Amino acid sequence: MEHLPFAAKVAANYARRTGHPKEDLEQLAAIGLIKASRRYNTQHPGRSPNHFIAYARPFVNGEITHYLRDKGFLISVPGRWRELHARGQKLLRQGAAPTDVAQQLGLTPRRWAEITTACSVRVVAMTAHEQDGA
Numbered sequence: 001m002e003h004l005p006f007a008a009k010v011a012a013n014y015a016r017r018t019g020h021p022k023e024d025l026e027q028l029a030a031i032g033l034i035k036a037s038r039r040y041n042t043q044h045p046g047r048s049p050n051h052f053i054a055y056a057r058p059f060v061n062g063e064i065t066h067y068l069r070d071k072g073f074l075i076s077v078p079g080r081w082r083e084l085h086a087r088g089q090k091l092l093r094q095g096a097a098p099t100d101v102a103q104q105l106g107l108t109p110r111r112w113a114e115i116t117t118a119c120s121v122r123v124v125a126m127t128a129h130e131q132d133g134a
Helices: 004-018 022-043 049-071 079-093 098-105 109-120
Strands: none
Touching (some): 004 049
């Protein structure tokens, strides 16, 4: 419980970069903490609790990145496109003109538009009630 603020911080960073709801990513980060704590207690019984965050970080990041990779996009987007999209978004944040991003990435404007569209589609979570068609 004392490390939940760490998990929330990691989740907030991913939410800011991906546009996914922070609350959903916080739940995944908490699952990563739980998995890390179970393994940490059995593998490192005498170790100081101060080392736990360093041990838990890959678990927390892993839970979130696996979710984003497996379920983060409604359609299957190639990893290369996701990488280009992230680089393009970074260029935009750094002040590049939207019309110049494609050229800076070595893409045609049409391809950049395809990548942007594909990477902008998000999964919308439905409640069990909605999934049952009610």
